[in-house]
Amino acid sequence: MKGLKNGKIITKDEVLDNKVLLFDKEIIEIIDQEEIDRYDRVELMDVKGNYISPGFLDLHIHGIKGYDTMDGNYEAVSSISNIISKKGVTSxxxxxxTMDQESIYKSLDVIKDSIKKNIQGATILGAHLEGPFINEKYKGAQNVDYIQEPNYKFIEDYLDVIKMITLAPEIKQSYEFMDRIKDENIVLSIGHSNAKYEEALEAINKGISHATHTFNAMSSFHHREPGVVGAVFNSDITCDIIADKFHVHPDNFDLLLKIKGRDKISLITDSMRAGCMKNGIYELGGQKTTIKNGSVRLDDGTLAGSILTLNLALKNFKDYSGLDLMEAVKLVSLNPAKVLGINDSKGSIEIGKDADITLFNDDIDIKATIVEGEIVYNNL
Structure with missing residues (x-):
């Protein structure tokens, strides 16, 4: 059994001082520091006053530090897992x-195989299929040459690994597609969509339960045509946002919070291979991108994913939204776990849940990361 002492434990309801968190593969107990002598053979780690938080969960990340999911090899996926664990991500x-079918399948095969392996980093929960079932008008940095109508045959061999699909529901065949997979354990998310407000609401009634990078790559809100953004605002679906201050004006963080509520928002990175890299030219989905002044763009100026890390997203959102730290942490832990329906085992520090734990200081600099009870990063 292991324990963390001298830290501030962030639970769902409060921040606890003068406690010890006991864990093995799962959370065992939270006890008073004076009680530790009652337990034998506890490997205690002094966390030196840092916060003890539930581990972070990123629903949407392409790559980081030179690696990309679409590289289609184990080195890329395992390296992404290892690198993001240093930023507090535990799953x-x-x-x-949106690329050619062979490349997408190759990546899905690698993700499927990697789940079975003991990677020394964040847990791979499955794949997020962003495209190719999107609208050309809001393709963003996706490659227009490979956009196609939704079809069940495209994904039928990967139902066990795909956990989320971003799609444009106004595209032909979308409703048939959604109906076909409604009983699968797959989250359908509206994104890269030019749907009208009424179309988006109808899609929500037919199975869309989430929205991908809200405000970005979707029909915007207008007082005479509320668009996808209006449908997100005026429905009960969950949503995520890229809180890098480039994709969305930071004053909109608080606006989204007031409209959707603190339980409906998750933070994502949408990071690509240029994440944590210096200024220069990089590739995304077979296209040239350039990092300059903190953002990454195509040659035409289109934002192309981000170079955001999840700990920085948390800091940005907290700073601009007015949420206290305990509530803000839920946007990178409990809320995304709820989106995927795995909040019974992940997302908060509770007895019996996986020991996915992130340690950070007041500036949300990551000090250590623990994945299912194993320390995968330690900079205390």
Missing amino acids: FLPTTM
Whole structure:
């Protein structure tokens, strides 16, 4: 059994001082520090006053530090897992791009195989299929040459690994597609969509339960045509947002919070291979991108994913939304776990849940990361 002492434990309801968190593969107990002598053979780690938080979960990440999910090899996926664990992430969905079918399948095969392996980093929960079932008008940095109508045959051999699909529901065959997979354990998310307000609401009634990078790559809100953004605002679905201050004006963080509520929002990175890299030219989905002044763009100026890390997303959202730290942490832990329906085992520090734990300081700099009871990063 292991224990963490001298830290501030962030639970769902409060921040606890002068406690010890006991865990093995799962959370065992939270006890008073004076009680530790009653327990034998506890490997105690002094966390030196840092916060003890539930581990972070990223629903949408393409790559980081030179690696991308679409590289289609184990080195890329395992390296992404290892690198993002140093940013507090304990589990994630490697995310594909709109590319040729062979490349997408190759990446999905690698993700499926990697789940079975003991990677020394964040847990791979499955894949997020971003495209190819999207609208050309809001393709963003996706490759228009490979956009196609939704079809069940395209994904039928990967139902066990795909956990989320971003799609444009106004595209022909979308409703048939959604109906076909409604009983699968797959989250359908509206994104890269030009749907009208009424179309988006109808899609929500037919199975869309989430929205991908809200505000970005979707029909915007207008007082005479509320668009996808209006449908997100005026429905009960969950949503995520890229809180890098480039994709969305930071004053909109608080606006979204007031409209959707603190339980309906998750933070994502949408990071691509240029994440944690210096200024220069990089590739995304077979397209040239350039990092300059903190953002990454195509040659035409289109934002192309991000170079955001989840700990920075948390800091940005907290700073601009007015949420206290305990509530803000839920946007990178409990809320995304709820989106995937795995909040019975992940997302908060509770007895019996997986020991996915992130330690950070007041600036949300990551000090250590623990995945299912194993320390995968330690900078205390």
